[in-house]
Amino acid sequence: LSYKSVLFCHSSFMGSVQSQHGLSFLIYSQNQKILYDFGKNSSFISNCNKLGINLNDIDFAVLSHHHMDHSGGLNDFLNANETCSVITTGDINIKYYTKLMGLFKISIGLKIKKEYEQRIIYNKNNAMIGENIYLITEIPSQGNSNFINNALFMQDKNVLVEDKFEHENAIVIDEDGFLTIFNSCSHKGVLNTIDAVKLYFPNKKIKNYI
Numbered sequence: 001l002s003y004k005s006v007l008f009c010h011s012s013f014m015g016s017v018q019s020q021h022g023l024s025f026l027i028y029s030q031n032q033k034i035l036y037d038f039g040k041n042s043s044f045i046s047n048c049n050k051l052g053i054n055l056n057d058i059d060f061a062v063l064s065h066h067h068m069d070h071s072g073g074l075n076d077f078l079n080a081n082e083t084c085s086v087i088t089t090g091d092i093n094i095k096y097y098t099k100l101m102g103l104f105k106i107s108i109g110l111k112i113k114k115e116y117e118q119r120i121i122y123n124k125n126n127a128m129i130g131e132n133i134y135l136i137t138e139i140p141s142q143g144n145s146n147f148i149n150n151a152l153f154m155q156d157k158n159v160l161v162e163d164k165f166e167h168e169n170a171i172v173i174d175e176d177g178f179l180t181i182f183n184s185c186s187h188k189g190v191l192n193t194i195d196a197v198k199l200y201f202p203n204k205k206i207k208n209y210i
Contacts, residue, residue, distance in 0.1 A: 017050055018043040022069040023184050025210075026053060029173050030131040035061040035084075036171055036182055038073035045076055055080045062135065063088040064184035065168040066096055066110040067152075078116045087121045087129060089137045090167025095155040105153070105160060124166075126200055134172040136181075139188045139196040141165065149187055163187075172197055178207040 022040035026033060026048075035058045038044060048055055055077065061084055064070055074086065096109035112120065129135045141164065153160040170193050171182040179201060183193055190209065197206060 017047045022072065023064075024070075024073070025182060026058070027171070027173070027182060029133060029175075032130050032133065033058045034130065034133065034171070035077070037062075037064050037070040037184055038077050040069045040072040042073050042076035044073050045080055056083075058084055060084060060130070061086045062129070062169070062171060063110075064170075065165065065187065066090050066092075066094070067185075068108050068110070070184055071110045071112075074110070075113050075116060078113075078119060085119050085121050087123055087135060088167070089122075089124055089135075089169040091122070092117065092120055094167070096163060097153045097155065097160060098151050099153070102151075108152075129171075132174045134174070134200070136170040136172055136193070136196050136200060138200075139168065139170065140192050141188045142192070143189070148185075152187075170197070172201070174201070174204065175207075177204050179204050180208040180210065181206060182210050 020040060020043065023037050024039040024044040025036040027036055038061075045055065058081060061077065063074065063086055066088070078084070078086070092110055092112055094109070095107065097105040098108050099105055123135060124137055126138050127135050149163065149165070152163045154163045165187045168187050173180045173182075179197060181193065181197055183190075186193055194206060194209065
């Protein structure tokens with residue numbers, strides 16, 4: 001069975017680990033260790049050290065989407081683990097913003113050092129990425145009423161447009177025909193994500209959505 005360690009999130013019940021807005025999961029499945037997101041900064045690495053987790057033991061990493069509260073620690077991770085690749089669904093060159101008071105744009109996107117770009121694997125299609133581990137990228141956005149998305153934008157040439165979240169993905173683990181879905185912010189909607197998983201796995205049951 002798979003299980004996860006929460007390396008970084010907005011709150012903590014353990015006084016020894018750090019917490020702030022952001023997210024990072026370490027997922028264990030079939031003797032594989034998958035890092036899903038990197039938190040807002042390098043704090044998740046400090047938490048790994050306190051939890052006795054060796055970053056060099058991670059087999060591969062996945063970035064759920066390109067916002068800084070999930071990608072901020074990416075450069076620090078690639079510095080700490082010199083061999084691991086990172087799978088992403090979005091173009092690393094697209095810039096993302098929010099607006100302060102609806103007027104002033106603030107960058108909230110991925111900032112990756114040039115020296116690490118060759119370790120980024122771009123995959124925009126649904127795919128098996130490990131033993132019984134799948135990347136789901138083809139998530140519809142119809143009917144999504146997530147009001148938070150109204151304040152999130154991407155740059156198209158020199159114009160800010162509504163973020164379509166084509167850079168968002170989910171991880172699915174298949175355990176004997178029962179599926180566990182890992183997602184982060186579910187910007188495209190939980191139900192839309194579930195529909196995408198059902199379409200890819202028409203004869204299997206969803207057990208968990210995390």
